Amino acid sequence: DAGVTQSPTHLIKTRGQQVTLRCSPKSGHDTVSWYQQALGQGPQFIFQYYEEEERQRGNFPDRFSGHQFPNYSSELNVNALLLGDSALYLCASSLGGKLFFGSGTQLSVL
């Protein structure tokens, strides 16, 4: 049984560009959450998707948006990238409470 998979594993962008990160949840999991983990910090909640709708959102600007597809996979989009968006982006899937995290996408903004 594959766990949570994220792609790409690493990404380099320049300021002002847009980026899309992808997540496939653990088999059978219907809820996907996204977290941003800056260097030396704990993960910070961005938003959560369930039944293709954004269910909860953290304190992130509208430049951060997402989508969930009928197969429960999800995308995180970030527009107008800033240097401060450089971080590890983690996806977590869940079914009934316990979260399983992917290995993340390391985004570097130059």
Add this chain to the structure above:
Amino acid sequence: TQLLEQSPQFLSIQEGENLTVYCNSSSVFSSLQWYRQEPGEGPVLLVTVVTGGEVKKLKRLTFQFGDARKDSSLHITAAQPGDTGLYLCASEAGFGNEKLTFGTGTRLTIIP
């Protein structure tokens, strides 16, 4: 938003020693989770504590939830190099709410 403070921020000890790391908040936790994160990986759930005063054991790891549910500790006995990693505590926004607030973590290094 609940703030979680973890201490120490960094800890480096010899293999075989014991250690304790802490997680504190000014407000009451509905529940508390402990995760370990290794380099290049996402966090992995170790344990969830819910009841004040609760103690849970996972092999050489002992987790304790404070009576007032505002603090928690993780004690490792006879540390091994495989215990190296970032230890994170996290609280739910409300009971059963999967939105987690994480602490900044304790980075543990076990020296062989």
